[in-house]
Amino acid sequence: MAEKAVSLCGAQFCLHGRDEAAGLDCIGLAEQCLIAAHFECDVPNGYSIRGGSEEAISAFMTETGFERFPPTAELCEGDIVLARPSPVQWHFLIRAQGGFVHAHAGLGKVVFCPGDAPWPIAAIFRLTED
Numbered sequence: 001m002a003e004k005a006v007s008l009c010g011a012q013f014c015l016h017g018r019d020e021a022a023g024l025d026c027i028g029l030a031e032q033c034l035i036a037a038h039f040e041c042d043v044p045n046g047y048s049i050r051g052g053s054e055e056a057i058s059a060f061m062t063e064t065g066f067e068r069f070p071p072t073a074e075l076c077e078g079d080i081v082l083a084r085p086s087p088v089q090w091h092f093l094i095r096a097q098g099g100f101v102h103a104h105a106g107l108g109k110v111v112f113c114p115g116d117a118p119w120p121i122a123a124i125f126r127l128t129e130d
Helices: 002-007 026-036 054-064
Strands: 066-069 080-086 089-096 099-104 109-114 121-127
Touching (some): 002 089, 002 099, 026 089, 054 066, 054 080, 054 121
Antiparallel strands (some): 066 121, 080 089, 080 121, 099 109
16 A cells, blocks of 8 residues: 555645546545455545544544554554644545655645654554454
């Protein structure tokens, strides 16, 4: 998942975007990484760029097959990280070697951010082995 995320750097940002050629948002980025890992699920659509709740996001992720870890847990490459850029916004990042990949609305593209997460981490989601 981390390799796929890095390969998507430079793709255009598009709210509700699910295709690398047409554009991706943070959920579309996560979906493309999951597909590359041979894991498919029905991802949400029709949401606003602001709003939602951590509880609803966590419920969806755990129902889909992810294990939720606290924000203080050690990160692994390929983790989907739920961050809080503002009091009214949630955002997914993908953990990659040395940083994070995310769909940056302000820059209009998928980018790699080296180092620590650029915003407070609310939760870490990792695929579990069944």
